[in-house]
Amino acid sequence: MARPKKEESIRRTSNVMVRFSSIEYELVAGYAKDAGYPISTFVRKQALSEKVTVNYNIVADIGEIQKLTAQAAGIGNNLNQIARYFHGGGLASRGMLEELKKCIAEIRELRQEIVQLGGAYRGNSKTHRK
Numbered sequence: 001m002a003r004p005k006k007e008e009s010i011r012r013t014s015n016v017m018v019r020f021s022s023i024e025y026e027l028v029a030g031y032a033k034d035a036g037y038p039i040s041t042f043v044r045k046q047a048l049s050e051k052v053t054v055n056y057n058i059v060a061d062i063g064e065i066q067k068l069t070a071q072a073a074g075i076g077n078n079l080n081q082i083a084r085y086f087h088g089g090g091l092a093s094r095g096m097l098e099e100l101k102k103c104i105a106e107i108r109e110l111r112q113e114i115v116q117l118g119g120a121y122r123g124n125s126k127t128h129r130k
Contacts, residue, residue: 018043064117068110075106 020028032042034054045052082099090096 068113068117071106071110075103075110078103 028043029039031054032039035042035052037045037052042052078099082096082103085096086092
């Protein structure tokens, strides 16, 4: 049985020829693949300003993230104890000031580790596309 004919208003009868350099073509082909469309459909949607959604998979080392999360939880616990002390009427002492400075330094170190971890996973976007 033959495929039914499309209505006249739905048929695509006009052609547009577009030339790309090899680099441009690879970029467009990569974007189309990421969006899950054939190249012609992707280019048509872009030309007509239709919404094209692209989903990227983020590659990360879960063990490293869990380690950093545990460190952040420990620092948060320390800060909560310090806040509870001050809210309970505790006096600002040299020891408490040192503890606050220690927590702030740990937060800065943790932030630096997160920045380094994020930088390791940026790299070339084509490398991490699936």
